[in-house]
Amino acid sequence: MAHPILGNQYQAEGSCKQYNATRDQHNHNYLVTHNHYSDRKHTPDSLDGVSAICGWLEKQPHRYQVSSQSKHERLWSQTTTGTGDWIFSTAEFRTWSSDNPSRRHLAVQGVRGSGKSMLISRIIHSLQGKAKVHKEDHMACVFFYFSHCDANQPSVAKLWAALLEQLIQQIDTYDNIAPGLHSRFYQSLAGDFVYPTAYASLFHQQASMFKTVYVVIDALDLCAEYCDDATTQTISQTFAELPQNVRVLFSCSNSFQAKNFGAQQNIQVRPNPADVEAYVRSRVGHSVKLQHLQQDNQEMESLVKTIVDQTRESEMFIVAKMHLDRLEACSSPASVRNIHNIPLNLSEIFELSCQKIKSSAPADISLAKHVFTWVIYARDDITIDHVLQSFAVSTRVHRQYQELYPDLESLLRVCDNLVTLDNQESTLRLIHESVRVCISRNGLLAKQPDSEVARTCLECLLSKDTSDVNNRLFSYSATFWALHLQSVNIPDCKELEDLAMKFLCNTAQLNKTLNFIRQKDHERSFDGMTGLHAAAYFDLPQWVQGLVRSSIRINSSCSDGETALHWAVSYGRLNVVRQLLEHCADPNIGDSIKETPLHKLSTGPPGTRFEIAEALINRGAKVTIRNNKGFSPVSLAIRFGPTSIASLFISSQKDVNTEFESGWSFLREVFDHGHGVAESLDHGKKSPGSMARHRAVKRHLDCLVDLLLDMGVTLDQPTSDGWLPVIHASKHGSVLMLRKLLEYQPNSNLVNKRKTHTGKSPLRWALEYKRWNTAQILVHHGANVNEVNKDGWNPLIHVTKSNQYEMVHFLVQKEALVNSTDNDGLSALSHAVSNRNKDISWLLIMKGAIVNIPAQNSLSNIEKALQDKDLSIAWLLCMHHADLEQTDDKGMTLLHRASREGSLRNVTFLLDRGMTIGTADHEGLTPLHHAVLRQSKEVVELLTSRNTGSRFLDRPDKNGCTALILATRKINITIVQILLRHGSSCELKDRKGMTAIHYAASLGFREALQAFIPRVKDINLTDNMNNTAIHHGVLGGRANIVRFLAERKADLEVLNAEGCSALILAVLKDNPETVRELVRVGANIYTIGRNGCSAMDFAEHQGNYKSRRVLMEALQPG
Template identity: 25%
Template sequence: MLDEKHAPPLKHPNDANIYTLGSIYCASGKHNVVIATLPPGRSGPTPAATTATHMLSSFPEIKFGLIVGIGGGIPSEDNDIRLGDIVVSQPDGQFGGVRQYDRGKATVQGFEECGSLNSPPRALLNAVDALQSKHEMERSAIPDILETMCMNYPLMAKPRVGPGYVYQGAINDRLFNATYKHSSGKKECTECDNAEEKIRPERPDRDPYIFYGTIASGNAVIKDAQIRDLFSDCLCFETEAAGLMNDFPCLVIRGISDYCDSHKNDRWQRYAAATAAAYAKELLSITDVLDVKSTPEARRIISHRQSSLIYPLLPDPMSEINSATQKIASTLQQTQLNQERQDIYQWLSPLNISARHSENQKTRVEGTENIIGAIIKQLLIQLPEIPDPVFSRVYICLDALDELQESNMRRLLKWIRDGPSVQIFLTSRPHIRDVILKYLESQHTIIVRANESDIQRFIEHEIGGPNDIAPKAMDEKLKGDMFAKILGSAKGVIGLIRFLLPSLQVRTVLQAVTKRSREESLESLPSNLSEAFKGSITRILQQPSAMSELAKKIIPWVHFAERPLTVDELASSLAIKDDDTLFNSRGMPDPDILLHCCHGLVVIDQETSTIRLVHYSLAEYLSNQEELFGSDQRQWHDRIATVCLRVLNFSPDSHTEDIPLNYAATQWGHHLQKCDQTPGIAFDMAKQYLDINCQNHINDFAGLNLLWDFMYKVRFRRERTPGKYPFAHMSAFFGLDKIILQSSWTVSDLNSKDAAGRTPLAWAAESGYHAAVMALIQKGATALNSTDDFNLSPLILAAVGGHRAVGQTLIEKGAAPNFSSSFQRTASLWAAEEHGNNDTLGMLAERSAASGSAGSLGTLMRDAVRRGHKSAVETLIAKGAAIDSVDDSGRTALTLAVYRGNEDMVEMLVEKGAGLDVVDDAGRTPLVWAIRTGNDTLVRTLVEKGAAINSANMFGKTVLMEAVESGKDTITRILTERHDLALDAADMSGKTALMLAAETGKNTMARILTEKGAALDVVNALDQTALMVAAENGCNSVVRVLIGKGADVNLTNDFGETALTYAETEGHHSVVETLTANGARIPEA
């Protein structure tokens, strides 16, 4: 099949594959091809994955693969597949072209599957679509390719042993009834019962037919026709693609060598392999070289998929999950394409989200994919032990939904709405109820309220307990008044707050030392949390000086910390004084003192040994105060930054396990940024730390090493180079614009790439530090379109985070708004896809239009349609995208939405005025695509909205014929409900929809059409009626339907032929019996 052969390659030392190298010519140049085969006698997903892995190690520039070979056909009423035919994997709107058949259950009702595999890359899909369209007008080149092969290599046509790589004859292509087993030990079917053989119409020539659709892939070889028929919605079986499709971008091409039954033998294998290879050659011959060049290397796609959970393009993970993330990185580095199940469990999720309890937003890694991954992980771990009846009743519980960022919350709700049918239990505070109902409007909601008896028991427990400083100052009357007052104030309060308020109220009363003072406290009890918090802080200030001063440090440290502090980190931070040059652990307060002096406003999480505020409502209260203990938020961040930097400047001799080095090293910059880098001690120490101290190598590097690992090792799996620290990048990472402006870094420093391939500008853009971006540009940063190791530019990173101001500045300074990453997504698409940042998307779209790239808005719109981002599509249309603009195959946004079965998208596009009858390059309208994908809901929608139901393609094939061909009676019924449907419209050959049903044996379709009045006596170009067509093709069930509706069994055409003569000529005995039983007779000469 190669047009050129190349010399043997140099391989990776561990690569055991044997390769053939060469080129295949195409109109735009030539494609370099690497061919490898599986080891002899080896088949299945694992050998295939191993072969591909080795191939990529030796040829890292490979773009994609073609899995070419033989498969077992699945003939059906809709797909008359014969031996030697070709099956090509093609997404059908629901699946990516390949389904893993051994990841589900085969039942008498059909196949209940558990998963599907990824789609082929876009360049291949475009080529397949183009070749499909070409074959509708021209003969395939496959017969010519096979003929040339045999001329050049005569021995392939007539080998010394076994059948050749040539057509094996229709007499050797026998399909038996599914229940009939092979009758002897012979390979051939010479002794099998001819009466059990299915009678199929003879084909006009020997050219192989090409079928496009879903291929079933798995470990087992199917040799049972009854099992085969459970998968009738697929086209063939094979055993390699399941090991590759999810990780290696490829297309599957199979020549049909058997029917997956007990009659299978090796006769057709060589010819089937040859036809598949010939199709691969023809496909590459029309694949555009430029399309291939713009496709990312396969290894980049694999790397991106494997690292998607540890590099989610979200803010950096907190140090408490570093160990979990490092474990994932280690697992991925050891992972082959076919992993053991336990490795996959670890890969699915960085943390067991549901096992964690968090009331502080700074503790979460909250990406939607992480949450969904954790759910899948838990289900998979238990899957073997869960019986089917139990598994069908699985409930997924998601707690504290309101603590997610709004964009992630909306993405998760969309997944719940549009994803698999599962039973979900959600909890949240009530203020987001409207948002939830927008996505889950038909679901039940209830308001959870605490039971009064629970609160009463709590009060009884507190009286006389550790928090009661005067137990004897209590009597029954006072106790009763407490119950009445506190229970009364809790009415109408919901959720945890209903317990928190009574707990603070009880503490207020029990801090009084006499019955009278307690009665007075009851009279002035706070009626809401704000008053309760205010009262608690007042009591904190009324403590002895040492206790109150300690509490005035603890609460701000806990509240303003960038991540939860461990008890030891907090205690050691409090031990540091302004003039310390060494760390002295003797200044660390006892944990019990930390809690006692704060009067219940902070608590210790025993599971994580971290200290946190008692409730998120306290954090909201503190954030709303202009000052906290006499200082505003900027001043507190300045103080914390000063302590952190002081720690980093301690002598290495004072470093002990108690010193808060990790927090100081990784968080000092965040605190400095939040105090606006106010001139003072912290600012001066930061300049010294970055500009002088480290560059002159006069101090310890432990802190810098921790920061380097925080930025690069955990997130990007990069190894540190001793003595090299990217100070400009670290400053940009923290957004320290004033440090940048006063730095002495050169223009080269500001445009240099770090261990992740990033410039300082990329770091600042990702986090939305607009001032830092401006400072870098002012100081000479010019690498506006520079990409990192993941091929992401600063503009794309800004778009991912939804940082509109940063994106606008970058574009004004020269960043290309339509610059595409290696994943073929522009900044606009990242903005639309990652976080639904339609505001940023709108700005980028405006810039594209302003720069003369308005035509690209249509491309963006169609890509957003392909990925199902409805709001992004709406934004782009509003910004000027032409709703009926087409791609290279003539497909509009509506066509693509229909093809993918996105009903919401279709309805929105139609409402926006999308053209219902725009024809693509293959002559198909959106309605035809809805029929072809079998989506009766979309067919009804388009018909009701006014789509033309009598349109036809260039060959006269009507919409109704497409429906008949689809085999879905519901679709045909939708069309035939319309009184303006042309039932008897004919194509160029004079064929009507009824004739098509007759020809293909679709008796249900024939019944529907005749019931609606389809003409029985209309003839085609060969002067045949529908009955004659059915008789000629041996479709006895259709013959019976037509006779039942009044078809004339003795009607003679201009050639003197009747339905009976057609049936007798073709040898369809059952049809002859039916016709004669209904009065048919041979016409007189």
């Protein structure tokens, strides 16, 4: 559903059925859509806002309904190529169209008939083309044509209203709408209209948004001629107040008028001989009846010269046109010779023609009156077919005598060419607008013109001939019959009254007529309509009583369920609405989509909405009936405005606290629907337009809430489904609205009121929706900052987790308990440390937060800081007595974990804080053990550099392993060297009796052995199995280690606990490389080991053929 005030760019997203089904806090967001306005092209972002403003202006009561563009196109189509160009070369025009600030107002003056309007159309066409070609110059051209045919000339306000509409239509982006126009546009949400005196100011403001604006007005003197004396002064004032970038050109009759209108320079318009000649030759060349003139060159030149001279002498270009019209009407040599007989004064020309018509035959006079009546009083352009068909109806000529219809030549002849044919559009027009006065003065119109036209239209519509729908008269009659009827004083026309009633009661003819109109009004179905519907459609209130008396049921509905009252409201027919209600029309009947007449208010013109709504309310219309989409009239008024209608609906209720539907009160409608629009504006782009829109919607909502408060709405009683206004305002961040509610009941407990005992408080909703300002208002009005929730939620912890320093500071100042914990045992400080937020951590500690609050299944604060490598927070915690020596379930301290992770920064930090370096965990591992296992040489270096003695360096773990043994097992020579350099012992044994030398030999770690041997007293140290290093070398299959140890005097004949020498062990392992190396370095082949066997014995009896072969080779003589 598009927003009628905010425009199509705001549409409700989502199904209202969903909204009604859930009854939740479902707000319809408003999304940008596209609805192209006219044929203009805009960027997607700008289009809908511009079209919305144009649509709003079109509905204003002071709008001028006649299109200047259509008249301009008609005049432009009548121009002759090459004529009128002289005006662009005049010094006055060139000065005016330049940037000269002192020559911004130019008058084009000349007598009536001199061709000013045609020149104006050429100027407009030129400026429009210039604006299109040079778009980057931000240029606009707006124009207006005053007309002699308009009995009620538009006021000055309507002039500026029309020019403003044109100006807006030339805007390419929504951001180019003037701020003042934005504001005025959105004030319409309150139901205001644009006052007539405001249009000039709005035009002024909007024109300032362009680089250059050209304003062109034709026949400006007619505005003053038909209005009071103050009009000229008003126009002069508005012209003078226009911004410097606006340049005004207007036409008038004389220099006195031009001066009064403030013209700074004038151009006198007289027929240009070259233009007249070009026009004459063009007319003759295109006229079949005048082509004979071209055959005689001498006669043609004489004709051209005569017409040029006559036209120049008369100073009226229209003289040339009338000469040629007469020649076409009676093309004979005599007519050419009598061309000098035409008077040189326009009024005399018209008077002469009228006298000639009056002296014609009665039949010709009758036909002339008919033509003049239709051409002057028709509400649309009239073609020859209109006139011929209407003449046939009015004279009751039957269709079988159609050959008796007058033809075009007869029509022009009997009118003595005061009516001319527009060849391009095939329409009949007066030869000049001012001839109307002369025709009326001579009585050449029907006595009651509108009555005559209305009678002809009705007789046409009542015709049972089905082919009528194909003729032009039927089309015109179906569209305009009622407008003519409204202009007639019905009591004086009994025959016309009977004819109209006959038509309105004739269902068949009515349906035929309305189905034809349906082609133009696709929004509404006309099937099954009655005369009452027609009275509503055509705005005929005086016919309602008669139609009801004719047995038409007052509540009859058409095919889509709409009654005449629905139609009357939709089209804004106030008097019809009153008449229908007076005759007991039901205001609460729903149509096929369950919409009552009140639902239709938004589709009608704004000027009558309030009075229509008031009339319906006074007759018992209900504002709470919902349509199929779930919208009631009051919800539509609350959502879309205007404020006056919404206020009327609310004021009509006796008890505003009554739920008209389960869970729904009037206050909820205002909050839920109204704030849906307001929120979409809050999150939109911040432009002058959006800000004006925002202010307008806020004013609308404030007004409605104030009204409800004045009517005694209760704020502390939830609806049947638990809705509360304070919670709603808290969730949606409505700061001003929330303050208004809380100040309305200042000493109540509204701020802590929940839907249920286990529900969320207003403060919690505000904080969870990040409505910080709203939360502060709640706290200022007594919200509990230390509220307890079953899920452990806490205001201070919540804002801390959200990193909202200002809110943390605010709540602490409001005495929030800094050491409260959630269900996980975590305090606000714990969350601040987790978020690495130094500022909040510092603030909480300064306000007394305990740094060592224990938490289940969670790291301590200091450990979190170290884990996140945030030493600044760690330092802060330490300065406030963080427990560094605390251990976990494995007996590990912070230093253990830092060492295990290889975090040099954390280890350094902790050592600098004085942590004990030699503490062992449950596995007997010190921080040094963990650093070695991590193989972090930097941490090992740091820890050993803080060594307080060998007791620390050589402290064994549960398995008796020293740091050096672990480093050896990791085959990390760098760490081995670091430990040796700081005094680690190579001779300490683990639980297996193995030293670092044993592990190095077993692993083939030669670099370590090189470092160890100089530092041991006995290279033949044995383990618990009496194995020496060389035994472990053999067990590891390290032949190179065997050689290395032998070279350093290792005893090769030591027997281990199993009675094996190194060689016997090698033979048992059947490792020929190790055997060969031992024999080579001097191992005794015959040394007796276990069971009294030598190495050779084991080789022979064990089947170790590889080792036996090596031994046999060793026994061979050199």
